Structure formats: C-alpha cells, structure tokens
Amino acid sequence: MTAINEVADLSYEGEIAILTLNSPPVNALAAPVRDGLSLGVKQAAANPEAKAIVIICLGRTFIAGADITEFGKPPKGASLLDTISTMEDAAIPVIAAIHGTALGGGLEVALACHYRVAVPSAKCGLPEVNLGLLPGAGGTQRLPRAIGPEMALGMVTSGEHIGAAHCLKLGLLDAVVEEGKLREGAVAFARQVIDEKRSLRRLRDIDDKLIAARARPEMFQQFRQVNAKKFRGFQSPESNIRCIEAAVNLPFDEGIKVERKLFMELMSGVQSAAQRYAFFAERAVWKLPDVPDDTPTLPVAKVGVIGAGTMGGGIAMNFLNAGIPVTIVETRQDALTRGLVTIRMNYENTVKRGRLTMPDVEKRMALLKGTLSLDDLADRDLIIEAVFENMELKKEVFGKLDKIAKQGAILATNTSYLNVDEIASATTRPESVIGWHFFSPANVMRLLEVVRGARTSKPVIATSMQMARKIGKVAALVGVCPGFVGNRMLAQRQREAQKLILEGVMPWDVDRVLYHFGFPMGPFQMSDLAGLDIGWSKEKSTSSTIREILCEMDRRGQKTGAGFYDYDADRNAKMSPVVEKIILEFAAKKGITRRAINDAEILERCIYPMINEGAKILEEGKAIRASDIDVVWINGYGWPVYRGGPMFFGDTMGLDKVLAKMRQFESEMGPEFAPSKLLEKLADEGKRFLDMR
Numbered sequence: 001m002t003a004i005n006e007v008a009d010l011s012y013e014g015e016i017a018i019l020t021l022n023s024p025p026v027n028a029l030a031a032p033v034r035d036g037l038s039l040g041v042k043q044a045a046a047n048p049e050a051k052a053i054v055i056i057c058l059g060r061t062f063i064a065g066a067d068i069t070e071f072g073k074p075p076k077g078a079s080l081l082d083t084i085s086t087m088e089d090a091a092i093p094v095i096a097a098i099h100g101t102a103l104g105g106g107l108e109v110a111l112a113c114h115y116r117v118a119v120p121s122a123k124c125g126l127p128e129v130n131l132g133l134l135p136g137a138g139g140t141q142r143l144p145r146a147i148g149p150e151m152a153l154g155m156v157t158s159g160e161h162i163g164a165a166h167c168l169k170l171g172l173l174d175a176v177v178e179e180g181k182l183r184e185g186a187v188a189f190a191r192q193v194i195d196e197k198r199s200l201r202r203l204r205d206i207d208d209k210l211i212a213a214r215a216r217p218e219m220f221q222q223f224r225q226v227n228a229k230k231f232r233g234f235q236s237p238e239s240n241i242r243c244i245e246a247a248v249n250l251p252f253d254e255g256i257k258v259e260r261k262l263f264m265e266l267m268s269g270v271q272s273a274a275q276r277y278a279f280f281a282e283r284a285v286w287k288l289p290d291v292p293d294d295t296p297t298l299p300v301a302k303v304g305v306i307g308a309g310t311m312g313g314g315i316a317m318n319f320l321n322a323g324i325p326v327t328i329v330e331t332r333q334d335a336l337t338r339g340l341v342t343i344r345m346n347y348e349n350t351v352k353r354g355r356l357t358m359p360d361v362e363k364r365m366a367l368l369k370g371t372l373s374l375d376d377l378a379d380r381d382l383i384i385e386a387v388f389e390n391m392e393l394k395k396e397v398f399g400k401l402d403k404i405a406k407q408g409a410i411l412a413t414n415t416s417y418l419n420v421d422e423i424a425s426a427t428t429r430p431e432s433v434i435g436w437h438f439f440s441p442a443n444v445m446r447l448l449e450v451v452r453g454a455r456t457s458k459p460v461i462a463t464s465m466q467m468a469r470k471i472g473k474v475a476a477l478v479g480v481c482p483g484f485v486g487n488r489m490l491a492q493r494q495r496e497a498q499k500l501i502l503e504g505v506m507p508w509d510v511d512r513v514l515y516h517f518g519f520p521m522g523p524f525q526m527s528d529l530a531g532l533d534i535g536w537s538k539e540k541s542t543s544s545t546i547r548e549i550l551c552e553m554d555r556r557g558q559k560t561g562a563g564f565y566d567y568d569a570d571r572n573a574k575m576s577p578v579v580e581k582i583i584l585e586f587a588a589k590k591g592i593t594r595r596a597i598n599d600a601e602i603l604e605r606c607i608y609p610m611i612n613e614g615a616k617i618l619e620e621g622k623a624i625r626a627s628d629i630d631v632v633w634i635n636g637y638g639w640p641v642y643r644g645g646p647m648f649f650g651d652t653m654g655l656d657k658v659l660a661k662m663r664q665f666e667s668e669m670g671p672e673f674a675p676s677k678l679l680e681k682l683a684d685e686g687k688r689f690l691d692m693r
Contacts, residue, residue: 004019008022052190085112097186132275136267295461451484497524613676627647
C-alpha cells in the first residue's frame with residue numbers, strides 16, 4: 001500500500017488499483033481529498049500493470065458532499081473540476097464503489113467515473129438546491145445523460161436521496177453488490193469490465209437519453225408549472241432547471257459553461273448565503289454552553305402524554321414513530337376514544353400516501369395505551385402535559401403529577417406562552433420540570449422549543465435535547481418569558497398587523513405583502529385557518545376589537561365559511577366587503593383617520609419590530625444565539641429559509657437601517673417601537689447579530 005497523502009492510499013489486487021479515501025467523518029471533498037483523488041488516479045493510470053481503478057472510501061460513507069466550510073475562502077489544492085477531468089480522462093476504467101451516501105460533489109465524482117457500483121443500502125443525491133445552489137462540477141450535465149432529463153429535473157430540484165435499487169433501474173448505477181462486501185464486489189466488477197473489454201463509458205459523450213427530450217421542449221415549462229407553488233420565491237430551482245435545459249440543448253462543454261455561470265451567480269447571492277447560514281444554524285442549536293456534552297442523561301423508555309386532543313395526539317405520535325411506548329390520558333371516555341381514533345386515522349392516511357404500511361401502523365398502535373387515570377403514569381420516565389392553555393389548570397395537573405410520578409421522571413409542559421417556573425412551583429421537584437413547546441401539527445412540525453426553568457436541572461435539559469433529536473425534532477433551548485422566543489416575537493407582528501388595518505389597509509393587503517416576502521400565508525389567513533375564536537369567550541366579548549366583532553357575527557374563520565375572508569365550499573378565500581365595511585366603521589368610531597400605506601411600510605412595521613424583539617431576547621439571555629432565534633422562525637413559523645430568519649434578515653438589511661426605521665416609528669407612533677439597547681449597540685459599532693459569539 002502506498003500513501004498518496006494524509007487521506008488517500010493506493011494498493012493493488014492483481015491488475016486492479018484500489019484508491020482508498022479516509023477523511024472522517026464523511027469523506028467530504030476538502031482539498032486533501034481532492035488532491036488524493038487526483039494524484040491517486042494519475043499514479044494508478046501511469047502504472048502499466050494496472051488495468052482498472054476502483055475508488056472506495058473507509059468509514060460510514062462514500063464522499064458525502066463538498067466541504068462547505070471552504071466556500072468563500074481562497075482555493076487550495078486541486079479544484080473539483082480538475083479532479084473530475086483527471087478521473088474522466090483516465091486511460092483505464094475508473095469504477096466508483098459506493099456505500100452510505102454519494103451526495104453533491106460526491107455523486108459528481110461518481111458520475112465522472114466510467115462505472116458505478118454500490119451496496120443495497122447506499123443512496124445517491126444532489127442536494128445542493130437545499131443550500132441555494134446547484135451542482136457546480138458537471139452534475140447537471142452528466143446526470144441527465146445517465147438517467148434522462150425528466151428524472152434529473154426531479155433530483156436536482158428536490159435534493160432527494162435515491163436508493164441503490166432505484167438508481168440501478170434508472171441507469172445511475174451499473175451494478176449493486178452484496179451488502180458488506182463492497183470491496184470484493186467492486187473488484188469483481190472491475191475484472192468483468194476488463195475481461196469483457198468494455199469501453200471507457202464517459203457520460204459526457206453519451207446523448208441517447210437527451211435526444212427524445214429535444215423533441216419535447218415544453219417538458220421544462222410543464223415542470224415549472226407543476227412545481228410553481230413548491231419553488232415559489234426560491235432562485236436555485238430555476239437555475240437548476242436551466243442547467244438541465246442546457247444539457248439537453250447544448251454540447252457538453254457549452255452546458256458546463258452555463259452551469260458554472262449560474263453556480264457563481266447563486267454562490268454570490270443572498271439566498272444561498274441565507275440557506276447555508278440556516279444549515280449551520282441547525283447544527284449550532286444543539287451546542288449548549290453551560291450543559292457540556294458529557295452531562296449525564298436520564299433513561300427514557302416509557303412516555304406519558306396528558307391530553308388526547310390534536311396536540312396531545314400529535315405529540316404521542318412522535319414517540320410511537322421512534323418505537324417508544326406511550327400512555328395517553330384523558331378525562332372522559334369519548335374524548336379518549338376520539339383521540340385514539342384520530343391517531344389511527346392519521347397513520348392510515350399516511351399509508352394511503354405510500355409512506356407507511358399497515359404493519360407499520362399496527363406496530364405503532366400496539367405501543368399506545370389509552371387511560372382515564374393519571375395513576376397509570378406512575379412508571380413513566382417522561383410525562384408531557386398537553387391540556388388547555390390555562391395556568392390554574394396546568395398547576396392543578398402538575399400538583400397531581402408530583403404525587404404520582406416516580407422520582408427522576410421528567411415533567412414537561414407543552415405550554416406555548418405560560419410561565420414554566422410558576423407551573424413548576426406546583427411541585428416539590430422544580431428541577432424535574434421543563435417546557436416542551438411543540439408546534440401544531442406536532443407530528444409534522446420540526447421545531448421544539450425546549451424551555452428551561454430557573455431550577456431545571458442540567459440532566460433534564462440534556463435528556464430533553466437528546467430525546468428531541470431522537471423523535472426527529474430541531475430543538476432550540478430557550479428561557480422563560482411570555483411567549484418564549486417564537487410567540488413573543490410573533491406578538492409584535494400581530495400587533496402591527498391589527499393596527500395597520502385600522503390605519504389604512506385591509507387584511508388582504510397585509511397578507512399579500514407577507515406572502516410575497518415568502519411566508520406560506522399572512523397573519524389574517526393564519527387566523528382564519530386556526531379559528532378566530534381561539535381564546536374568545538362569547539360571555540366576555542364586548543366588540544372591542546375587529547376579531548371580537550367577527551366572532552360575535554359567527555365569522556370564526558374557515559370552519560364557519562367566513563372570518564377575515566369569505567370562503568366558498570372548497571375553502572377558497574375571497575376578499576370580504578362585509579369585513580371591509582366593519583373595519584371602516586370601527587376605525588371611524590375610534591377616531592382614526594385612515595391614510596395611504598405602501599407595501600414597504602407594511603413590511604417594515606411587521607418585520608422590524610420582530611427583529612428588535614429578538615434583540616431584546618438576546619439581551620435578556622432568553623436565547624443562546626441569534627441563529628437559534630432564526631432556527632425557531634424557519635422551522636416553526638414559516639419564515640422563508642432563503643431569507644435566513646429574522647435576525648439574519650436584519651443583518652442583511654443592515655442594523656443601522658433597522659435602527660433608523662425603529663426610531664422613526666417610535667417618534668411617529670409611540671414607545672412600543674423603542675429600540676433595544678443591543679440593536680443600538682451593534683448598529684453604532686457597525687456590527688451584526690452574526691458577529692455575536
């Protein structure tokens with residue numbers, strides 16, 4: 001065995017050269033890996049006794065992508081394009097041997113090989129679109145030549161990982177070899193290539209799967225139309241589509257030029273910067289400065305959930321999906337039965353969509369037990385309360401749990417707003433109490449706000465974060481304050497949205513601006529979807545707000561066919577002349593002189609106070625990092641990932657601009673716009689939230 005460099009070795013099995021890469025943890029295409037590939041292939045190809053080269057990786061995976069920490073830094077070592085050319089132009093067959101994943105640049109390396117083999121568990125994909133990019137080393141030009149442009153369009157615009165069996169069927173792989181015997185299988189395949197005197201199959205030279213597509217140019221526009229909603233606001237899917245078009249319509253070298261030009265445009269743009277920032281933010285969120293990685297955790301083998309409604313049922317499903325038994329408690333049999341039926345129905349709907357099998361459903365449901373007695377939670381390791389958002393009720397529940405739950409059990413509240421410390425005061429073990437704020441639907445939404453109380457123990461925090469990861473959530477650790485991070489900032493937006501419709505615009509104007517900004521829906525559409533009567537009491541209603549007036553008229557949202565909007569039988573929204581009349585009359589009654597308000601003011605008044613509130617949250621230490629706040633908003637509130645989150649957006653706009661606008665609004669509209677001290681400090685120093693460490 002010959003060491004090529006610190007991460008690559010070259011050895012031989014007879015006439016087969018084996019180039020082995022070992023760069024933990026995922027063999028990312030950093031400079032040493034690229035150099036090892038380039039030098040190793042050159043050395044093997046120069047050996048007159050070598051008849052083929054197998055490229056294989058040690059560790060848990062083949063090359064799992066580029067080293068994105070190199071992005072934006074001065075280039076070092078062999079470029080990926082040059083490395084790929086070296087492989088593709090080799091005078092003897094080069095075979096990629098794939099296990100784990102071949103993603104992004106890793107798949108581009110494999111596509112530059114003359115042949116590709118993999119074990120059955122391997123997956124391939126080009127996920128660059130998720131970082132606001134496109135494959136920049138020929139992936140968009142070679143992939144459609146391998147599998148056809150239709151399939152290539154789907155892969156590059158979704159970032160989907162494709163299993164080995166499907167890859168073989170598509171033509172992306174040439175063989176699937178026995179699991180656990182990749183080296184032996186790849187060497188045997190290489191010998192077969194030599195014995196059969198197969199040609200050097202360079203994908204760049206193969207056009208047969210492109211010819212039919214040239215007769216159907218409308219394919220690309222149809223693909224755009226079908227996916228318009230999914231791609232809305234994003235730049236990278238369109239650039240990926242244009243690259244596949246270039247592969248179909250242009251010679252390979254011209255297509256490469258198109259790919260490179262569009263890659264560089266995306267790479268230097270704000271969207272990709274935002275998406276790459278979000279990628280790293282989701283990894284940083286797990287790092288807790290005062291809770292070391294070696295903090296002992298508590299065993300969680302059995303879970304209890306109190307409340308079988310929409311939220312409680314969704315919470316339970318997370319644990320069932322992870323194979324953890326759940327006991328769910330309700331106060332009435334009809335409510336319990338309804339909750340259990342809903343859970344099963346949700347699973348069966350997933351079966352209809354092809355994402356589960358009925359045996360999967362039965363396996364999950366067998367882990368679920370329903371009961372009317374809190375006493376049945378006595379042996380649970382983790383108990384999550386998901387009852388109505390009322391402090392006295394929650395304290396009553398926790399007082400009972402304190403007497404029932406075993407010592408060491410974690411007692412979690414799903415409150416979205418209430419004081420976790422006050423809830424903990426109902427127990428004799430506040431160190432065991434923590435907030436687990438799930439987002440609805442809890443079995444779908446990725447975000448979990450983990451709320452540490454003043455006396456929550458570090459093992460309880462560490463275990464909560466560990467369990468969040470186990471059930472597939474992105475968890476942000478936050479502190480106790482009204483609304484925590486997400487809802488506290490949302491309140492700023494909601495306040496301004498309500499003021500704006502009295503001062504001069506209509507609900508659909510506010511919704512349109514925020515929708516065009518990138519949110520899936522605006523605040524008034526969201527209210528109609530959730531139901532205007534959440535937290536509303538008919539007995540206490542005094543027509544003091546637009547919402548109260550609408551609820552009194554039984555306009556309670558989509559469920560009643562009318563709210564801020566009018567709805568048809570299919571729940572399609574229409575602007576409501578009734579609501580417009582109500583708003584105009586209410587504003588006149590309050591003595592408000594309406595004025596013209598442009599879209600820029602709508603956006604600034606809805607977004608800038610959120611950024612300012614985020615700064616206050618950081619000042620108070622209720623969030624660890626600005627990027628944690630952005631993780632909350634991207635994963636829990638539909639903030640467009642291509643804008644990076646509210647704190648990143650503030651940095652993008654310039655904190656001096658945000659500060660100036662907040663001061664202007666404060667002088668014109670009142671103290672609720674008073675800038676935070678942190679915003680003032682950073683703006684005055686010319687710094688960003690991102691500069692805080």
